[in-house]
Amino acid sequence: MSSPPLSPLLDPVTISEDLIPLAVFKAIGVAHVDFDGALSQPLQLREDVRSGCGGQTWPAGMLLGKHMLRYHRDRLKSARILELGAGGGLVGLAVALECELQNQMLVTDQNEMLELMHHNVKLNGLETKAQAMVLNWGEPLPTAVLEQKPDIILAGECVYFEPAFPLLMATLKTLLELNPAAVVYFCFKKRRRADMHFVKMAKKAFLVEEIFDEDRPVFQRQGLFLFSFASRTGQQKTGKTGHSNGATRLAINGDSRIQSVSC
Numbered sequence: 001m002s003s004p005p006l007s008p009l010l011d012p013v014t015i016s017e018d019l020i021p022l023a024v025f026k027a028i029g030v031a032h033v034d035f036d037g038a039l040s041q042p043l044q045l046r047e048d049v050r051s052g053c054g055g056q057t058w059p060a061g062m063l064l065g066k067h068m069l070r071y072h073r074d075r076l077k078s079a080r081i082l083e084l085g086a087g088g089g090l091v092g093l094a095v096a097l098e099c100e101l102q103n104q105m106l107v108t109d110q111n112e113m114l115e116l117m118h119h120n121v122k123l124n125g126l127e128t129k130a131q132a133m134v135l136n137w138g139e140p141l142p143t144a145v146l147e148q149k150p151d152i153i154l155a156g157e158c159v160y161f162e163p164a165f166p167l168l169m170a171t172l173k174t175l176l177e178l179n180p181a182a183v184v185y186f187c188f189k190k191r192r193r194a195d196m197h198f199v200k201m202a203k204k205a206f207l208v209e210e211i212f213d214e215d216r217p218v219f220q221r222q223g224l225f226l227f228s229f230a231s232r233t234g235q236q237k238t239g240k241t242g243h244s245n246g247a248t249r250l251a252i253n254g255d256s257r258i259q260s261v262s263c
């Protein structure tokens with residue numbers, strides 16, 4: 001099997017399609033992140049972009065972490081959580097730090113990020129709550145993921161490199177086939193027109209919803225998108241619970257979410 005495309009360095013010269021400036025790299029160091037007070041103690045995160053663009057925190061990861069801690073705390077406790085494209089582990093490790101998890105979560109990325117993920121797990125004393133491992137999109141799922149059958153999948157800032165879109169889609173499809181009741185929490189910042197192609201692909205394959213967040217008006221203006229993806233077959237089992245202001249509300253594993261598929 002050929003190697004997956006490596007995460008690009010987000011070099012504006014090589015990949016910017018419409019001249020929207022991309023993020024500036026941070027210096028190597030340890031960031032202290034508390035998600036605007038959503039964490040009771042800050043997460044310490046070593047940042048080092050020498051291993052790839054995931055070696056620093058990204059806006060969508062910050063938003064997704066805050067959203068999960070604000071709106072899904074109770075559900076996270078008993079969930080089987082998998083993070084994709086974790087970088088240094090921003091989203092997953094924040095959840096692991098704050099929540100009394102009953103199951104060890106899996107924090108995954110490409111091999112280049114493994115050392116940094118391991119480092120950050122240790123730095124926060126999360127060895128019993130989180131395990132770092134390699135999961136390359138588009139490749140067969142690691143045995144640990146097959147056994148885990150994740151029911152919450154976190155993906156922050158994983159839409160930024162068009163050649164990787166089909167690989168990420170393939171992994172999401174496999175995960176939602178493995179557990180049709182799973183929900184993917186998916187957040188990205190639109191930097192290029194092509195980023196919306198990913199949303200189109202997702203809408204063809206999954207039930208895609210823009211989930212409630214009181215900060216939505218603010219982050220939408222910043223080009224940030226926050227969705228949940230679910231399997232259509234998984235949804236048929238849950239059923240509709242009512243209507244509100246013309247928007248259909250669905251009860252999914254205890255969550256009440258507004259069904260909306262426009263972006």
Ligand SMILES: C[S@@+](CC[C@H](N)C(=O)[O-])C[C@H]1O[C@@H](n2cnc3c(N)ncnc32)[C@H](O)[C@@H]1O
Nearest residue numbers: 007054057058061085086087110136137156157
């Ligand atoms: C922009 S970073 C986001 C990091 C972190 N989730 C955040 O929000 O701060 C995207 C991550 O996706 C990972 N990635 C890119 N292509 C991948 C692939 N084919 N398989 C697995 N991970 C991949 C990169 O290594 C990188 O860590």
